[in-house]
Amino acid sequence: MFSYQNLHQFTQHIFQSIGCSAEDAKLATDVLLSADLRGVDSHGVARLSGYVRLWEAGRINAAPDVRVVHETPSTAVVDGDWGLGLVVAPKAMAVAIQKAEQVGTGWVSVRNSNHYGIAGYHAMQALSHDMIGLAMTNASPLVAPTHATERLLGTNPIAVAIPAQEQPPFVADFATTTAANGKLEILQRKNLEAPTGWIQDAQGNDSVNPHELKAGGALLPLGGETGSHKGYCLGSIVDIFSAVLSGANYGPWVP
Structure with a gap:
Protein backbone atom coordinates (compact mmCIF):
# COMPACT_ATOMS: atom_id res chain seq x y z
CA MET A 1 0.00 0.00 0.00
CA PHE A 2 1.37 3.41 -1.01
CA SER A 3 0.17 6.81 0.10
CA TYR A 4 -1.01 9.25 -2.55
CA GLN A 5 1.78 11.65 -1.64
CA ASN A 6 4.52 9.04 -2.04
CA LEU A 7 3.06 7.71 -5.28
CA HIS A 8 2.72 11.25 -6.65
CA GLN A 9 6.33 12.05 -5.76
CA ASP A 24 4.67 19.22 -17.00
CA ALA A 25 5.72 16.30 -14.81
CA LYS A 26 3.36 17.45 -12.06
CA LEU A 27 0.51 17.92 -14.54
CA ALA A 28 1.06 14.47 -16.07
CA THR A 29 1.17 12.94 -12.60
CA ASP A 30 -2.04 14.69 -11.54
CA VAL A 31 -3.83 13.30 -14.60
CA LEU A 32 -2.46 9.79 -14.17
CA LEU A 33 -3.22 9.47 -10.47
CA SER A 34 -6.70 10.94 -10.90
CA ALA A 35 -7.60 7.63 -12.54
CA ASP A 36 -6.50 5.65 -9.49
CA LEU A 37 -8.43 7.98 -7.19
CA ARG A 38 -11.56 7.35 -9.26
CA GLY A 39 -11.04 3.59 -9.18
CA VAL A 40 -9.99 3.33 -12.84
CA ASP A 41 -6.86 1.25 -12.21
CA SER A 42 -6.44 0.46 -15.91
CA HIS A 43 -5.56 4.09 -16.67
CA GLY A 44 -3.67 5.08 -13.55
CA VAL A 45 -0.10 4.62 -12.40
CA ALA A 46 -0.16 1.12 -13.89
CA ARG A 47 0.33 2.82 -17.27
CA LEU A 48 3.47 4.68 -16.19
CA SER A 49 5.85 2.10 -17.66
CA GLY A 50 4.00 2.35 -20.97
CA TYR A 51 4.76 6.06 -21.25
CA VAL A 52 8.42 5.37 -20.50
CA ARG A 53 8.50 2.73 -23.26
CA LEU A 54 6.96 5.20 -25.72
CA TRP A 55 9.65 7.72 -24.78
CA GLU A 56 12.37 5.09 -25.19
CA ALA A 57 10.97 4.29 -28.64
CA GLY A 58 11.19 7.95 -29.63
CA ARG A 59 7.42 8.40 -29.82
CA ILE A 60 7.16 10.96 -27.00
CA THR A 75 -12.48 26.69 -32.42
CA ALA A 76 -8.81 25.79 -32.56
CA VAL A 77 -6.38 23.14 -33.74
CA VAL A 78 -3.54 22.43 -31.31
CA ASP A 79 -0.29 20.77 -32.38
CA GLY A 80 1.05 18.74 -29.46
CA ASP A 81 4.57 18.37 -30.92
CA TRP A 82 4.39 14.66 -29.92
CA GLY A 83 4.25 15.55 -26.24
CA LEU A 84 2.68 13.43 -23.52
CA GLY A 85 -1.07 13.38 -24.02
CA LEU A 86 -1.27 13.78 -20.25
CA VAL A 87 0.21 17.25 -20.77
CA VAL A 88 -1.09 18.22 -24.20
CA ALA A 89 -4.77 17.46 -23.51
CA PRO A 90 -5.12 19.68 -20.40
CA LYS A 91 -3.47 22.54 -22.28
CA ALA A 92 -5.87 22.06 -25.20
CA MET A 93 -8.81 21.96 -22.79
CA ALA A 94 -7.63 25.25 -21.30
CA VAL A 95 -7.82 26.79 -24.77
CA ALA A 96 -11.37 25.45 -25.22
CA ILE A 97 -12.45 26.83 -21.85
CA GLN A 98 -10.96 30.24 -22.61
CA LYS A 99 -12.85 30.39 -25.90
CA ALA A 100 -16.07 29.31 -24.22
CA GLU A 101 -15.66 32.10 -21.68
CA GLN A 102 -15.29 34.60 -24.51
CA VAL A 103 -17.93 33.48 -27.03
CA GLY A 104 -20.04 30.85 -25.26
CA THR A 105 -18.54 27.67 -26.71
CA GLY A 106 -15.07 26.31 -27.39
CA TRP A 107 -14.03 23.35 -29.54
CA TYR A 121 -10.13 14.11 -16.25
CA HIS A 122 -10.10 16.43 -19.24
CA ALA A 123 -13.88 16.77 -19.49
CA MET A 124 -14.06 17.56 -15.78
CA GLN A 125 -11.76 20.57 -16.16
CA ALA A 126 -14.81 22.48 -17.38
CA LEU A 127 -16.78 21.90 -14.18
CA SER A 128 -14.97 24.51 -12.09
CA HIS A 129 -15.95 27.06 -14.74
CA ASP A 130 -19.62 26.00 -14.54
CA MET A 131 -19.37 24.59 -18.06
CA ILE A 132 -20.13 21.29 -19.73
CA GLY A 133 -16.95 19.47 -20.72
CA LEU A 134 -16.57 17.00 -23.57
CA ALA A 135 -13.41 15.02 -24.28
CA MET A 136 -12.71 12.18 -26.68
CA THR A 137 -9.73 10.60 -28.39
CA ASN A 138 -8.91 8.02 -30.99
CA ALA A 139 -6.31 5.35 -30.30
CA SER A 140 -4.21 2.60 -31.85
CA PRO A 141 -6.31 0.15 -33.92
CA LEU A 142 -7.34 -2.79 -31.74
CA VAL A 143 -11.04 -2.98 -32.64
CA ALA A 144 -12.63 -4.92 -35.49
CA PRO A 145 -15.89 -3.79 -37.11
CA THR A 146 -19.03 -5.83 -36.49
CA HIS A 147 -18.75 -9.29 -38.13
CA ALA A 148 -15.18 -8.58 -39.30
CA THR A 149 -11.65 -9.49 -38.23
CA PRO A 169 -21.77 16.60 -11.33
CA PHE A 170 -22.83 14.09 -13.95
CA VAL A 171 -19.69 12.45 -15.34
CA ALA A 172 -19.71 9.73 -17.99
CA ASP A 173 -16.41 8.28 -19.22
CA PHE A 174 -16.41 5.13 -21.33
CA ALA A 175 -14.66 3.35 -24.17
CA THR A 176 -16.66 2.64 -27.31
CA THR A 177 -15.64 -1.00 -26.94
CA THR A 178 -17.12 -3.51 -24.51
CA ALA A 179 -13.95 -3.09 -22.43
CA ALA A 180 -10.87 -0.90 -22.66
CA ASN A 181 -7.53 -2.49 -23.49
CA GLY A 182 -6.29 -1.53 -20.03
CA LYS A 183 -8.83 -3.93 -18.54
CA LEU A 184 -7.21 -6.77 -20.49
CA GLU A 185 -3.80 -5.73 -19.19
CA ILE A 186 -5.09 -6.03 -15.62
CA LEU A 187 -6.42 -9.53 -16.37
CA GLN A 188 -3.07 -10.48 -17.88
CA ARG A 189 -1.22 -9.43 -14.73
CA LYS A 190 -3.68 -11.38 -12.57
CA ASN A 191 -3.66 -14.41 -14.90
CA LEU A 192 -7.46 -14.28 -15.24
CA GLU A 193 -9.75 -14.94 -18.20
CA ALA A 194 -11.73 -12.18 -19.89
CA PRO A 195 -15.54 -12.21 -19.84
CA THR A 196 -17.21 -13.46 -23.00
CA GLY A 197 -17.95 -10.61 -25.39
CA TRP A 198 -14.82 -8.57 -24.76
CA ILE A 199 -12.51 -9.99 -27.44
CA GLN A 200 -12.31 -12.28 -30.44
CA ASP A 201 -9.47 -14.31 -31.92
CA ALA A 202 -7.83 -13.64 -35.30
CA GLN A 203 -10.51 -15.74 -37.03
CA GLY A 204 -13.37 -13.79 -35.46
CA ASN A 205 -14.33 -16.40 -32.86
CA ASP A 206 -15.25 -15.44 -29.30
CA SER A 207 -12.34 -15.73 -26.88
CA VAL A 208 -11.70 -15.34 -23.17
CA ASN A 209 -7.90 -15.24 -23.52
CA PRO A 210 -6.73 -11.76 -22.40
CA HIS A 211 -3.54 -12.23 -24.47
CA GLU A 212 -5.56 -12.66 -27.69
CA LEU A 213 -4.58 -9.27 -29.12
CA LYS A 214 -0.95 -10.36 -29.26
CA ALA A 215 -1.99 -13.18 -31.61
CA GLY A 216 -3.93 -10.96 -34.01
CA GLY A 217 -7.26 -10.91 -32.20
CA ALA A 218 -9.39 -7.82 -31.67
CA LEU A 219 -11.48 -5.99 -29.11
CA LEU A 220 -15.22 -5.90 -29.77
CA PRO A 221 -17.30 -2.73 -30.18
CA LEU A 222 -19.77 -1.71 -27.50
CA GLY A 223 -23.23 -3.20 -27.95
CA GLY A 224 -22.82 -6.95 -27.87
CA GLU A 225 -23.62 -9.56 -30.48
CA THR A 226 -26.67 -7.81 -31.93
CA GLY A 227 -25.80 -4.17 -31.29
CA SER A 228 -22.07 -3.73 -31.79
CA HIS A 229 -22.62 -1.75 -34.98
CA LYS A 230 -23.75 1.10 -32.71
CA GLY A 231 -20.54 0.99 -30.70
CA TYR A 232 -18.51 0.86 -33.89
CA CYS A 233 -20.33 3.93 -35.21
CA LEU A 234 -19.64 5.77 -31.95
CA GLY A 235 -15.96 4.87 -32.28
CA SER A 236 -15.95 6.12 -35.87
CA ILE A 237 -17.47 9.44 -34.78
CA VAL A 238 -14.72 9.84 -32.18
CA ASP A 239 -12.10 9.07 -34.83
CA ILE A 240 -13.49 11.76 -37.13
CA PHE A 241 -13.80 14.40 -34.39
CA SER A 242 -10.39 13.62 -32.87
CA ALA A 243 -8.24 13.02 -35.92
CA VAL A 244 -9.81 13.84 -39.26
CA LEU A 245 -10.71 17.37 -38.14
CA SER A 246 -7.21 18.06 -36.83
CA GLY A 247 -5.25 16.37 -39.60
CA ALA A 248 -3.97 13.61 -37.32
CA ASN A 249 -3.60 9.90 -38.09
CA TYR A 250 -6.90 8.05 -37.99
CA GLY A 251 -8.33 4.53 -38.25
CA PRO A 252 -5.76 1.83 -39.03
CA TRP A 253 -3.03 4.46 -39.55
CA VAL A 254 -2.82 5.45 -35.88
CA PRO A 255 0.60 4.29 -34.59
Missing part, protein backbone atom coordinates in the same frame (compact mmCIF):
# COMPACT_ATOMS: atom_id res chain seq x y z
CA PHE A 10 7.59 8.83 -7.35
CA THR A 11 5.57 9.27 -10.55
CA GLN A 12 6.56 12.92 -10.96
CA HIS A 13 10.21 11.93 -10.52
CA ILE A 14 9.89 9.37 -13.32
CA PHE A 15 8.40 11.93 -15.70
CA GLN A 16 11.14 14.41 -14.87
CA SER A 17 13.78 11.72 -15.39
CA ILE A 18 12.71 11.32 -19.03
CA GLY A 19 13.02 15.06 -19.61
CA CYS A 20 9.69 16.62 -18.63
CA SER A 21 9.81 19.99 -16.92
CA ALA A 22 8.75 20.06 -13.27
CA GLU A 23 5.50 21.76 -14.29
CA ASN A 61 8.77 14.40 -26.92
CA ALA A 62 9.31 15.18 -23.24
CA ALA A 63 9.74 18.92 -23.90
CA PRO A 64 7.12 19.73 -26.56
CA ASP A 65 6.23 23.11 -28.01
CA VAL A 66 2.44 22.84 -27.65
CA ARG A 67 0.86 25.54 -29.79
CA VAL A 68 -2.31 26.65 -31.54
CA VAL A 69 -1.80 26.33 -35.30
CA HIS A 70 -5.27 27.40 -36.46
CA GLU A 71 -8.17 29.08 -34.72
CA THR A 72 -11.45 30.94 -34.98
CA PRO A 73 -13.24 32.69 -32.09
CA SER A 74 -14.80 29.37 -31.00
CA VAL A 108 -10.41 22.24 -29.84
CA SER A 109 -8.96 19.38 -31.86
CA VAL A 110 -5.43 18.06 -31.27
CA ARG A 111 -2.85 16.45 -33.52
CA ASN A 112 0.61 15.00 -32.87
CA SER A 113 -0.03 13.82 -29.32
CA ASN A 114 -0.14 10.54 -27.40
CA HIS A 115 -2.22 8.56 -24.90
CA TYR A 116 -3.88 11.08 -22.57
CA GLY A 117 -5.01 8.98 -19.61
CA ILE A 118 -8.66 8.92 -18.59
CA ALA A 119 -10.88 11.05 -20.79
CA GLY A 120 -12.94 12.03 -17.76
CA GLU A 150 -9.41 -6.62 -39.39
CA ARG A 151 -8.56 -4.11 -36.65
CA LEU A 152 -9.56 -0.64 -37.87
CA LEU A 153 -10.33 1.54 -34.83
CA GLY A 154 -9.08 2.14 -31.31
CA THR A 155 -11.08 1.94 -28.09
CA ASN A 156 -11.89 5.64 -28.77
CA PRO A 157 -13.33 6.78 -25.43
CA ILE A 158 -15.85 9.56 -24.84
CA ALA A 159 -16.24 11.58 -21.64
CA VAL A 160 -18.88 14.16 -20.72
CA ALA A 161 -18.95 16.21 -17.51
CA ILE A 162 -22.00 18.32 -16.63
CA PRO A 163 -22.23 20.59 -13.57
CA ALA A 164 -25.29 20.20 -11.33
CA GLN A 165 -25.12 23.19 -8.97
CA GLU A 166 -25.22 21.87 -5.37
CA GLN A 167 -25.46 18.24 -6.49
CA PRO A 168 -22.51 16.10 -7.63
Whole structure:
Protein backbone atom coordinates (compact mmCIF):
# COMPACT_ATOMS: atom_id res chain seq x y z
CA MET A 1 0.00 0.00 0.00
CA PHE A 2 1.37 3.41 -1.01
CA SER A 3 0.17 6.81 0.10
CA TYR A 4 -1.01 9.25 -2.55
CA GLN A 5 1.78 11.65 -1.64
CA ASN A 6 4.52 9.04 -2.04
CA LEU A 7 3.06 7.71 -5.28
CA HIS A 8 2.72 11.25 -6.65
CA GLN A 9 6.33 12.05 -5.76
CA PHE A 10 7.59 8.83 -7.35
CA THR A 11 5.57 9.27 -10.55
CA GLN A 12 6.56 12.92 -10.96
CA HIS A 13 10.21 11.93 -10.52
CA ILE A 14 9.89 9.37 -13.32
CA PHE A 15 8.40 11.93 -15.70
CA GLN A 16 11.14 14.41 -14.87
CA SER A 17 13.78 11.72 -15.39
CA ILE A 18 12.71 11.32 -19.03
CA GLY A 19 13.02 15.06 -19.61
CA CYS A 20 9.69 16.62 -18.63
CA SER A 21 9.81 19.99 -16.92
CA ALA A 22 8.75 20.06 -13.27
CA GLU A 23 5.50 21.76 -14.29
CA ASP A 24 4.67 19.22 -17.00
CA ALA A 25 5.72 16.30 -14.81
CA LYS A 26 3.36 17.45 -12.06
CA LEU A 27 0.51 17.92 -14.54
CA ALA A 28 1.06 14.47 -16.07
CA THR A 29 1.17 12.94 -12.60
CA ASP A 30 -2.04 14.69 -11.54
CA VAL A 31 -3.83 13.30 -14.60
CA LEU A 32 -2.46 9.79 -14.17
CA LEU A 33 -3.22 9.47 -10.47
CA SER A 34 -6.70 10.94 -10.90
CA ALA A 35 -7.60 7.63 -12.54
CA ASP A 36 -6.50 5.65 -9.49
CA LEU A 37 -8.43 7.98 -7.19
CA ARG A 38 -11.56 7.35 -9.26
CA GLY A 39 -11.04 3.59 -9.18
CA VAL A 40 -9.99 3.33 -12.84
CA ASP A 41 -6.86 1.25 -12.21
CA SER A 42 -6.44 0.46 -15.91
CA HIS A 43 -5.56 4.09 -16.67
CA GLY A 44 -3.67 5.08 -13.55
CA VAL A 45 -0.10 4.62 -12.40
CA ALA A 46 -0.16 1.12 -13.89
CA ARG A 47 0.33 2.82 -17.27
CA LEU A 48 3.47 4.68 -16.19
CA SER A 49 5.85 2.10 -17.66
CA GLY A 50 4.00 2.35 -20.97
CA TYR A 51 4.76 6.06 -21.25
CA VAL A 52 8.42 5.37 -20.50
CA ARG A 53 8.50 2.73 -23.26
CA LEU A 54 6.96 5.20 -25.72
CA TRP A 55 9.65 7.72 -24.78
CA GLU A 56 12.37 5.09 -25.19
CA ALA A 57 10.97 4.29 -28.64
CA GLY A 58 11.19 7.95 -29.63
CA ARG A 59 7.42 8.40 -29.82
CA ILE A 60 7.16 10.96 -27.00
CA ASN A 61 8.77 14.40 -26.92
CA ALA A 62 9.31 15.18 -23.24
CA ALA A 63 9.74 18.92 -23.90
CA PRO A 64 7.12 19.73 -26.56
CA ASP A 65 6.23 23.11 -28.01
CA VAL A 66 2.44 22.84 -27.65
CA ARG A 67 0.86 25.54 -29.79
CA VAL A 68 -2.31 26.65 -31.54
CA VAL A 69 -1.80 26.33 -35.30
CA HIS A 70 -5.27 27.40 -36.46
CA GLU A 71 -8.17 29.08 -34.72
CA THR A 72 -11.45 30.94 -34.98
CA PRO A 73 -13.24 32.69 -32.09
CA SER A 74 -14.80 29.37 -31.00
CA THR A 75 -12.48 26.69 -32.42
CA ALA A 76 -8.81 25.79 -32.56
CA VAL A 77 -6.38 23.14 -33.74
CA VAL A 78 -3.54 22.43 -31.31
CA ASP A 79 -0.29 20.77 -32.38
CA GLY A 80 1.05 18.74 -29.46
CA ASP A 81 4.57 18.37 -30.92
CA TRP A 82 4.39 14.66 -29.92
CA GLY A 83 4.25 15.55 -26.24
CA LEU A 84 2.68 13.43 -23.52
CA GLY A 85 -1.07 13.38 -24.02
CA LEU A 86 -1.27 13.78 -20.25
CA VAL A 87 0.21 17.25 -20.77
CA VAL A 88 -1.09 18.22 -24.20
CA ALA A 89 -4.77 17.46 -23.51
CA PRO A 90 -5.12 19.68 -20.40
CA LYS A 91 -3.47 22.54 -22.28
CA ALA A 92 -5.87 22.06 -25.20
CA MET A 93 -8.81 21.96 -22.79
CA ALA A 94 -7.63 25.25 -21.30
CA VAL A 95 -7.82 26.79 -24.77
CA ALA A 96 -11.37 25.45 -25.22
CA ILE A 97 -12.45 26.83 -21.85
CA GLN A 98 -10.96 30.24 -22.61
CA LYS A 99 -12.85 30.39 -25.90
CA ALA A 100 -16.07 29.31 -24.22
CA GLU A 101 -15.66 32.10 -21.68
CA GLN A 102 -15.29 34.60 -24.51
CA VAL A 103 -17.93 33.48 -27.03
CA GLY A 104 -20.04 30.85 -25.26
CA THR A 105 -18.54 27.67 -26.71
CA GLY A 106 -15.07 26.31 -27.39
CA TRP A 107 -14.03 23.35 -29.54
CA VAL A 108 -10.41 22.24 -29.84
CA SER A 109 -8.96 19.38 -31.86
CA VAL A 110 -5.43 18.06 -31.27
CA ARG A 111 -2.85 16.45 -33.52
CA ASN A 112 0.61 15.00 -32.87
CA SER A 113 -0.03 13.82 -29.32
CA ASN A 114 -0.14 10.54 -27.40
CA HIS A 115 -2.22 8.56 -24.90
CA TYR A 116 -3.88 11.08 -22.57
CA GLY A 117 -5.01 8.98 -19.61
CA ILE A 118 -8.66 8.92 -18.59
CA ALA A 119 -10.88 11.05 -20.79
CA GLY A 120 -12.94 12.03 -17.76
CA TYR A 121 -10.13 14.11 -16.25
CA HIS A 122 -10.10 16.43 -19.24
CA ALA A 123 -13.88 16.77 -19.49
CA MET A 124 -14.06 17.56 -15.78
CA GLN A 125 -11.76 20.57 -16.16
CA ALA A 126 -14.81 22.48 -17.38
CA LEU A 127 -16.78 21.90 -14.18
CA SER A 128 -14.97 24.51 -12.09
CA HIS A 129 -15.95 27.06 -14.74
CA ASP A 130 -19.62 26.00 -14.54
CA MET A 131 -19.37 24.59 -18.06
CA ILE A 132 -20.13 21.29 -19.73
CA GLY A 133 -16.95 19.47 -20.72
CA LEU A 134 -16.57 17.00 -23.57
CA ALA A 135 -13.41 15.02 -24.28
CA MET A 136 -12.71 12.18 -26.68
CA THR A 137 -9.73 10.60 -28.39
CA ASN A 138 -8.91 8.02 -30.99
CA ALA A 139 -6.31 5.35 -30.30
CA SER A 140 -4.21 2.60 -31.85
CA PRO A 141 -6.31 0.15 -33.92
CA LEU A 142 -7.34 -2.79 -31.74
CA VAL A 143 -11.04 -2.98 -32.64
CA ALA A 144 -12.63 -4.92 -35.49
CA PRO A 145 -15.89 -3.79 -37.11
CA THR A 146 -19.03 -5.83 -36.49
CA HIS A 147 -18.75 -9.29 -38.13
CA ALA A 148 -15.18 -8.58 -39.30
CA THR A 149 -11.65 -9.49 -38.23
CA GLU A 150 -9.41 -6.62 -39.39
CA ARG A 151 -8.56 -4.11 -36.65
CA LEU A 152 -9.56 -0.64 -37.87
CA LEU A 153 -10.33 1.54 -34.83
CA GLY A 154 -9.08 2.14 -31.31
CA THR A 155 -11.08 1.94 -28.09
CA ASN A 156 -11.89 5.64 -28.77
CA PRO A 157 -13.33 6.78 -25.43
CA ILE A 158 -15.85 9.56 -24.84
CA ALA A 159 -16.24 11.58 -21.64
CA VAL A 160 -18.88 14.16 -20.72
CA ALA A 161 -18.95 16.21 -17.51
CA ILE A 162 -22.00 18.32 -16.63
CA PRO A 163 -22.23 20.59 -13.57
CA ALA A 164 -25.29 20.20 -11.33
CA GLN A 165 -25.12 23.19 -8.97
CA GLU A 166 -25.22 21.87 -5.37
CA GLN A 167 -25.46 18.24 -6.49
CA PRO A 168 -22.51 16.10 -7.63
CA PRO A 169 -21.77 16.60 -11.33
CA PHE A 170 -22.83 14.09 -13.95
CA VAL A 171 -19.69 12.45 -15.34
CA ALA A 172 -19.71 9.73 -17.99
CA ASP A 173 -16.41 8.28 -19.22
CA PHE A 174 -16.41 5.13 -21.33
CA ALA A 175 -14.66 3.35 -24.17
CA THR A 176 -16.66 2.64 -27.31
CA THR A 177 -15.64 -1.00 -26.94
CA THR A 178 -17.12 -3.51 -24.51
CA ALA A 179 -13.95 -3.09 -22.43
CA ALA A 180 -10.87 -0.90 -22.66
CA ASN A 181 -7.53 -2.49 -23.49
CA GLY A 182 -6.29 -1.53 -20.03
CA LYS A 183 -8.83 -3.93 -18.54
CA LEU A 184 -7.21 -6.77 -20.49
CA GLU A 185 -3.80 -5.73 -19.19
CA ILE A 186 -5.09 -6.03 -15.62
CA LEU A 187 -6.42 -9.53 -16.37
CA GLN A 188 -3.07 -10.48 -17.88
CA ARG A 189 -1.22 -9.43 -14.73
CA LYS A 190 -3.68 -11.38 -12.57
CA ASN A 191 -3.66 -14.41 -14.90
CA LEU A 192 -7.46 -14.28 -15.24
CA GLU A 193 -9.75 -14.94 -18.20
CA ALA A 194 -11.73 -12.18 -19.89
CA PRO A 195 -15.54 -12.21 -19.84
CA THR A 196 -17.21 -13.46 -23.00
CA GLY A 197 -17.95 -10.61 -25.39
CA TRP A 198 -14.82 -8.57 -24.76
CA ILE A 199 -12.51 -9.99 -27.44
CA GLN A 200 -12.31 -12.28 -30.44
CA ASP A 201 -9.47 -14.31 -31.92
CA ALA A 202 -7.83 -13.64 -35.30
CA GLN A 203 -10.51 -15.74 -37.03
CA GLY A 204 -13.37 -13.79 -35.46
CA ASN A 205 -14.33 -16.40 -32.86
CA ASP A 206 -15.25 -15.44 -29.30
CA SER A 207 -12.34 -15.73 -26.88
CA VAL A 208 -11.70 -15.34 -23.17
CA ASN A 209 -7.90 -15.24 -23.52
CA PRO A 210 -6.73 -11.76 -22.40
CA HIS A 211 -3.54 -12.23 -24.47
CA GLU A 212 -5.56 -12.66 -27.69
CA LEU A 213 -4.58 -9.27 -29.12
CA LYS A 214 -0.95 -10.36 -29.26
CA ALA A 215 -1.99 -13.18 -31.61
CA GLY A 216 -3.93 -10.96 -34.01
CA GLY A 217 -7.26 -10.91 -32.20
CA ALA A 218 -9.39 -7.82 -31.67
CA LEU A 219 -11.48 -5.99 -29.11
CA LEU A 220 -15.22 -5.90 -29.77
CA PRO A 221 -17.30 -2.73 -30.18
CA LEU A 222 -19.77 -1.71 -27.50
CA GLY A 223 -23.23 -3.20 -27.95
CA GLY A 224 -22.82 -6.95 -27.87
CA GLU A 225 -23.62 -9.56 -30.48
CA THR A 226 -26.67 -7.81 -31.93
CA GLY A 227 -25.80 -4.17 -31.29
CA SER A 228 -22.07 -3.73 -31.79
CA HIS A 229 -22.62 -1.75 -34.98
CA LYS A 230 -23.75 1.10 -32.71
CA GLY A 231 -20.54 0.99 -30.70
CA TYR A 232 -18.51 0.86 -33.89
CA CYS A 233 -20.33 3.93 -35.21
CA LEU A 234 -19.64 5.77 -31.95
CA GLY A 235 -15.96 4.87 -32.28
CA SER A 236 -15.95 6.12 -35.87
CA ILE A 237 -17.47 9.44 -34.78
CA VAL A 238 -14.72 9.84 -32.18
CA ASP A 239 -12.10 9.07 -34.83
CA ILE A 240 -13.49 11.76 -37.13
CA PHE A 241 -13.80 14.40 -34.39
CA SER A 242 -10.39 13.62 -32.87
CA ALA A 243 -8.24 13.02 -35.92
CA VAL A 244 -9.81 13.84 -39.26
CA LEU A 245 -10.71 17.37 -38.14
CA SER A 246 -7.21 18.06 -36.83
CA GLY A 247 -5.25 16.37 -39.60
CA ALA A 248 -3.97 13.61 -37.32
CA ASN A 249 -3.60 9.90 -38.09
CA TYR A 250 -6.90 8.05 -37.99
CA GLY A 251 -8.33 4.53 -38.25
CA PRO A 252 -5.76 1.83 -39.03
CA TRP A 253 -3.03 4.46 -39.55
CA VAL A 254 -2.82 5.45 -35.88
CA PRO A 255 0.60 4.29 -34.59
